[in-house]
Amino acid sequence: MKRSLTKTGPVTAVGTMSGTSLDGVDAAVLRTDGHRIEGFGRSGYRAYTASEQAVLREGLGQWSGARVLAATAVVEQAHLSLLEQFQDVDLIGFHGQTLAHAPRTCGTLQVGDGAALAQALGCPVAWDFRSMDVAQGGEGAPLAPFFHFACAKYIKATAPLVFLNLGGVGNITYVDPNFERPEEPGALLAFDTGPANAPLNDLLQSRLGLAFDEGGKIARAGQVSSAVVAQLLQHRYFAKKPPKSLDRNDFPEITNWVAQLSDADAAASLTALCVAGVVEGMRHCPQTPSRVLVTGGGRHNPVMMEMLARDVPCPVAPVEAVGLDGDMLEAQAFAYLAVRVARGLATSCPATTGVGSPVSGGTLSWPDETEVAGPGVADT
């Protein structure tokens, strides 16, 4: 197993993602040599219980202490029980759960001990994907863009396109598939677009005890407040040039903006606010892309998708339109990045995180507890 990781041929990896929505853990299998996608395998999901979610919420924004330890235990247990169902792989890519992200000041924190998982599962684990990039001056996020580049090649795209992820936070990757490698200047541009589902989920949780606006039903009944959208776009984040990234709770003021609105108007306005961030972000693309392919849970919200189709200056479709799985794309991304970590290939570059030069982040832990830190500077 170990030799297959260091050779050049394809290996089978499972990646996991526990995202900012705090709904659960996704796991998905991918076969790749670290460059090309050779094929997709099965996937799985382990939901967090309501009490586990409460523990995770308590941990958000914390860098250390009892709340972080409690959240870590929840994250590790959930991953362990899910990954026990994926024993037939060469490598695990374990993202962990982001609790706090402030790359310019405190750093970035993804909890969950990959070395302990490697030991418990008897399989090498690539993890701690973001901190090397941050240590070298990058944003540490987003990291899926190198995988989006491989997806663009996989679907045989010939014109520039955008992958849009609508999770708790939104992020876009502009890909020019005419380049050979993702780290070549011009191949990619990636950044977080703004809040996506997180403010909407938080509003519905606090007002109505709902996890999210299923099918956009609540927003559909409301009117968008253009003042709320305008307020968002005045935030200093939108004046910044990309690459740039966000923490889940970077816009706490949003709650006050919609406090006086009815539930339906507030939901409609928060849905529009996510879309406005994307539209604003698209202005940074070097040229209008041929299309926007949407991944992440927001693509299940028809109101959000209709607003996007109305406001984005090119066709918009869920990634399923090209045969990809939008519920598992991030988990697949961390399977892909795990193989790149194992092989010393770049996982980020100036155009994706703002780091000075391509970085191979991540740590590779073996079941025998020998840890090999990623080489930092990527092989090309």
Ligand SMILES: Nc1ncnc2c1ncn2[C@@H]1O[C@H](COP(=O)(O)OP(=O)(O)OP(=O)(O)O)[C@@H](O)[C@H]1O
């Ligand atoms: N049927 C649906 N209708 C409306 N919204 C939905 C639906 N399904 C999912 N969502 C939204 O998508 C969210 C989950 O998205 P996703 O799983 O992509 O987030 P994540 O991976 O946790 O976040 P991130 O990408 O920011 O880390 C839900 O919390 C909800 O807001």
Ligand SMILES: CC(=O)N[C@H]1[C@@H]2OC[C@@H](O2)[C@@H](O)[C@@H]1O[C@H](C)C(=O)O
């Ligand atoms: C710090 C962190 O965990 N960021 C997440 C978050 O969720 C979406 C967006 O913000 C993106 O920047 C990133 O996740 C995806 C998987 C990424 O790194 O590409």
